[in-house]
Amino acid sequence: MLTQTSFQGKLTKTEDLFIPFVVAGDPTPELTIQFALRLQKAGADILELGVPYSDPLADGPTIQRAAQRALQQNMSLTKAIELVPKLREAGVEIPVVIFTYYNPVIQMGYDRFFEMLEENGAEGVLIPDLPYEESEEIRGLAEEKGVEFISLVAPNSDTRIKQIAEHAKGFLYCVSTLGVTGGSNQMSAETLSFIKKVKEHSQVPVAVGFGVSTNEDVQLVREHSDGVIIGSKIIRLIEGELEAFENGQEEEALERFYQEIRQLVK
Amino acid sequence: MLTQTSFQGKLTKTEDLFIPFVVAGDPTPELTIQFALRLQKAGADILELGVPYSDPLADGPTIQRAAQRALQQNMSLTKAIELVPKLREAGVEIPVVIFTYYNPVIQMGYDRFFEMLEENGAEGVLIPDLPYEESEEIRGLAEEKGVEFISLVAPNSDTRIKQIAEHAKGFLYCVSTLGVTGGSNQMSAETLSFIKKVKEHSQVPVAVGFGVSTNEDVQLVREHSDGVIIGSKIIRLIEGELEAFENGQEEEALERFYQEIRQLVK
Amino acid sequence: MQQVFPDIKGRFGDFGGKYVPETLMGPLQELEEALDEAMSDQAFLDEYHHVLKEYAGRPTSLSYADKLSKQLGGAKIYLKREDLNHTGAHKLNNAIGQGLLAKRMGKKKIIAETGAGQHGVASATVAAKFGLECKVFMGEEDIRRQELNVFRMKLLGAEVISVSSGNGTLKDATNEAIRYWVANCEDHFYLIGSVVGPHPYPRMVRDFQRVIGDESKKQFLEVESELPDRIYACVGGGSNAMGMFYPFLQDPCELIGVEAAGKGIDTPEHAATLTKGTPGVIHGSMTYLMQDVNGQITEPYSISAGLDYPGIGPEHAHLFQTKQVRYESITDKEALSALQLLTEQEGIIPAIETAHALAQAFKEAAEMTPEQTILINLSGRGDKDMATLMEHFQEEE
Amino acid sequence: MQQVFPDIKGRFGDFGGKYVPETLMGPLQELEEALDEAMSDQAFLDEYHHVLKEYAGRPTSLSYADKLSKQLGGAKIYLKREDLNHTGAHKLNNAIGQGLLAKRMGKKKIIAETGAGQHGVASATVAAKFGLECKVFMGEEDIRRQELNVFRMKLLGAEVISVSSGNGTLKDATNEAIRYWVANCEDHFYLIGSVVGPHPYPRMVRDFQRVIGDESKKQFLEVESELPDRIYACVGGGSNAMGMFYPFLQDPCELIGVEAAGKGIDTPEHAATLTKGTPGVIHGSMTYLMQDVNGQITEPYSISAGLDYPGIGPEHAHLFQTKQVRYESITDKEALSALQLLTEQEGIIPAIETAHALAQAFKEAAEMTPEQTILINLSGRGDKDMATLMEHFQEEE
Ligand SMILES: Cc1ncc(COP(=O)(O)O)c(C=O)c1O
Numbered sequence A, B: 001m002l003t004q005t006s007f008q009g010k011l012t013k014t015e016d017l018f019i020p021f022v023v024a025g026d027p028t029p030e031l032t033i034q035f036a037l038r039l040q041k042a043g044a045d046i047l048e049l050g051v052p053y054s055d056p057l058a059d060g061p062t063i064q065r066a067a068q069r070a071l072q073q074n075m076s077l078t079k080a081i082e083l084v085p086k087l088r089e090a091g092v093e094i095p096v097v098i099f100t101y102y103n104p105v106i107q108m109g110y111d112r113f114f115e116m117l118e119e120n121g122a123e124g125v126l127i128p129d130l131p132y133e134e135s136e137e138i139r140g141l142a143e144e145k146g147v148e149f150i151s152l153v154a155p156n157s158d159t160r161i162k163q164i165a166e167h168a169k170g171f172l173y174c175v176s177t178l179g180v181t182g183g184s185n186q187m188s189a190e191t192l193s194f195i196k197k198v199k200e201h202s203q204v205p206v207a208v209g210f211g212v213s214t215n216e217d218v219q220l221v222r223e224h225s226d227g228v229i230i231g232s233k234i235i236r237l238i239e240g241e242l243e244a245f246e247n248g249q250e251e252e253a254l255e256r257f258y259q260e261i262r263q264l265v266k
Numbered sequence C, D: 001m002q003q004v005f006p007d008i009k010g011r012f013g014d015f016g017g018k019y020v021p022e023t024l025m026g027p028l029q030e031l032e033e034a035l036d037e038a039m040s041d042q043a044f045l046d047e048y049h050h051v052l053k054e055y056a057g058r059p060t061s062l063s064y065a066d067k068l069s070k071q072l073g074g075a076k077i078y079l080k081r082e083d084l085n086h087t088g089a090h091k092l093n094n095a096i097g098q099g100l101l102a103k104r105m106g107k108k109k110i111i112a113e114t115g116a117g118q119h120g121v122a123s124a125t126v127a128a129k130f131g132l133e134c135k136v137f138m139g140e141e142d143i144r145r146q147e148l149n150v151f152r153m154k155l156l157g158a159e160v161i162s163v164s165s166g167n168g169t170l171k172d173a174t175n176e177a178i179r180y181w182v183a184n185c186e187d188h189f190y191l192i193g194s195v196v197g198p199h200p201y202p203r204m205v206r207d208f209q210r211v212i213g214d215e216s217k218k219q220f221l222e223v224e225s226e227l228p229d230r231i232y233a234c235v236g237g238g239s240n241a242m243g244m245f246y247p248f249l250q251d252p253c254e255l256i257g258v259e260a261a262g263k264g265i266d267t268p269e270h271a272a273t274l275t276k277g278t279p280g281v282i283h284g285s286m287t288y289l290m291q292d293v294n295g296q297i298t299e300p301y302s303i304s305a306g307l308d309y310p311g312i313g314p315e316h317a318h319l320f321q322t323k324q325v326r327y328e329s330i331t332d333k334e335a336l337s338a339l340q341l342l343t344e345q346e347g348i349i350p351a352i353e354t355a356h357a358l359a360q361a362f363k364e365a366a367e368m369t370p371e372q373t374i375l376i377n378l379s380g381r382g383d384k385d386m387a388t389l390m391e392h393f394q395e396e397e
């Protein structure tokens, strides 16, 4: 049984979630807003807003490239959080999760970080290189501030699955394949039994990510979990339109992007 | 007191000797004969006929170059000895000393070597890399065959000077400077006392070589010894005429060579 | 009582820990357990020391640099000769230890990152010796600069994987090796080349390198009957320094770690992590690093590829904070002069990395008295650096 | 009773002696006396062994090549690791000995000849260490081929003198070094790099290299409790082989010297002096050499610069004649395969010179039984050969 998961009351369902990932500032902050709008229109329930990082250890080449593009726009943790109110202004209503590596958070400091999240109205945070054992303090602070601190769990998390799942907030991010983001995906018997085990212990929706890139993948994930996380595939769709943006065909490109997403999650 | 030195009766004086060195076949066997004739005409008393060698350890760059030129003419120990009767035919009457490194002699074999010297009428032999200690057998054979085996003695021969000098045949070759052939020369007090010491023990004429290249050198050497050996300087004079030979101006070149030698030993 | 570091969470005071993607937490746990078990198994330790002796050439010599000591006119200078190790640097000690551990864990494939190629060659060597498959990640810029070491690795049967992300240097190669490990951790052992990375790497690498300090202590006492006054080592990731310093931490010796000041610590081109960096997380570990105000890691610079790294082992960060070790920095130029001096005075061409330690030591030795003694860890030989040196000295002319 | 070689005239049976210009007879006499005196002075021997241990890194390891032995399925293969010597080859043992002798004789300047540059580097190293001036003669062709070693020598403070006579290779460099010595013997010590040259060089170099065989014997008995069945070494001038073989000459071990067959001993391009040469005099010594019918020395060929020499030490000529040692030859191609095999199986990249010994040993090991043992002298490391190997393996592709 899922307990009420909230994102400050903004997450209105607890299953069949669609959780897209984009990198703030890829290829420009303005376009990030446009993508977010299209994703929402295509049914997104939560937006993962990635903060570009110089050394993204958990990401594959696709997201690395997106981060490089965004860094060239001088995107930073500060600016990414400050993008949230602009998303709101433009009409994005779904909860936003700031996806950032740990080091920029350290440099900002926990106090300022949560202050900024609050000021700018970001509902969640996910730090891919801050595992359960190292995150006790920040999880406490997040809870205090009413920010959902998203945890990840992997098939080889083993005895830690129970612990992580039981303490999960917002939603629980299942890494379905061993690997960095963007690998190919097939749902093996082991993956299925892993998801089952996670669901047994989790009180929040269990979403599956890493490697979801076709509508078949999406169907498969939907069947066995509470939500699907899509990252690299979305970045690749954006990459496919870069030329169009440069050529000033923005509207057509965004429309194509929207249609593609619709096909993907239909 | 000098004992009678013979070179098979052909050496008619025992002082003020002029002993030139040429390399057989440099630049051609025919020209070697012509040089020998001019040297005789200029007063040479003994001819050192050098056999070109691939690895002439005791020679400087000038004689190395001469050897290279001669080797390109396929000159060898055999052919160098066979050049002697041709010298005679052309009118060279002074004694001829075959100057050869040891290895070609080994390959020919002592028997054949002395047979050839006898057949072709060479009066002496000098092997610069066969010191006294290693030459007992060949010295015996030379004596037996009536061939003068020329020994060398150096300032640093030290306690061996007496031994070498006492057993010297033909003439005794004094290395006046430490060094390979062709270095610059100045007769120091030490050199003088070295020559004096050699003369005390030698029963054959004491000739001085290595580095004699001007008429002043020649005068100096004459003053203190029984003869002067000139090698590199003669080779350099030959080298100076190589172009003339190539251009067919043989007579002019040989005449110039003769005049130069005359000036050198006047 | 002295506290034991790292603690159970892999921390050296404020530093260390495991800041890695969740997927690596399992493998790190597995590694830690295997390591603890191996290190308490005498048979494993015996094999490690057997390979060091009969294969790597240990113990390495302790050389008294008599001409140089006299020339500088100060302290007596001793050199611990890690350059005499098989493959030419201290790196092999660690690669042998981890290679044996990989075998013991039943892993048939190893991966490694490399900058100048020394750790890559050491890993490829160990892989050949122990019959393991080996992939070495190397930045495409470093591949270009270190053609010969790349060829050595290939000859040893390793696959060299070119990394084009970032600037194509060591930091990027490390990122990529970690990513590959994330995707392939089930059957791959990641052989890290310095005292960096998540727990238990900093401890493990230190413990496989402490043979340097252990031997030095014994050898030094044999010839001088007392401990050195000061001990110097260069610091890139910090493995040769930790290996040397660790056994002396409780002794009354002054320990000096020397970082690369590149073109000067007042320019942006240096790799002086402790001198100029700030705390943060890099490659899975809380430590000092070079970063901008946004927490983006910045590109370091040093003429020596082995010191050209924006982080440093967490134990060094701790020793820096607690002032147990003094950290200095040396420019490219000073390092090259020291390299020349050692070469001309003692007939030993050191690695450019090592030359940083030498430069600091020579400066200080000259101010000391002939009754005092110093020990320098000569972490590697300079053969690998000939091309760089040729370029440099030709430019100078 | 066993006869002692060389005899008082510097002869090993029919071979050896002093075939040099008169000017060198004095210096050779002086050298012989100084050598005899030094070798009977315990203080000199102690210093020599002290430098070997504390500077050069001796004793070098004896490594059991377990993977390779199993792979070949025959005899157990052991490697004597001269590659672990400072500067990377056995050459340093001799350079240290002669360097100490030069110092003892009050000579402040040394000269040396070199082919690939290994002996040149060893000499330059010793000169730096002992404060001597050093000139290295090197053929202009070799200077071109061995740019890095030339740079190493210069860095060590040596002057490298380019020799353009002949083909500009080792033979010519040796000629030129001898000529220079003739002209400057008063204050110069000529540091010959192999067991060649006039008496007392072949004996002296052997005696400074026998540490290889002495250590090997002790180490081998420790691990195997009996002597090896066969012992292999490559032969250029023959110093690493004499150093290894000499202490085993009276033992029931079969000794095998391996020459370079280049492109095949039936072609003119090889350096198989004993296999195809005839007796004569080269560089002051009666021995075997490669020559034409007129006694002109011919140009040898081998892919390995260190074996690319038309002569051989006179003691080898004697051991060949008396059949105390068996001599074989190995082509470029066979050597390169053996190099690859050792590299891939044991993680050791040998010098191409050494690879000749390996190739012969591997052939024979496969035919032997696992109860039998063989010992190979791993005379040097292959780092110096990377450029040659790169060229070669790229051509092959
Ligand atoms: C010779 C040498 N010394 C030092 C280093 C720096 O590494 P660490 O600081 O881990 O000893 C390297 C790295 O490649 C090296 O090759």
Ligand SMILES: Cc1ncc(COP(=O)(O)O)c(C=O)c1O
Binding pocket: D089, D090, D091, D115, D116, D117, D118, D119, D193, D194, D195, D234, D235, D236, D237, D238, D239, D240, D241, D305, D306, D307, D351, D353, D354, D379, D380, D381
């Ligand atoms: C590694 C190595 N082995 C062998 C040789 C051949 O010399 P020797 O026959 O004197 O041992 C050389 C010569 O340079 C060498 O460098």
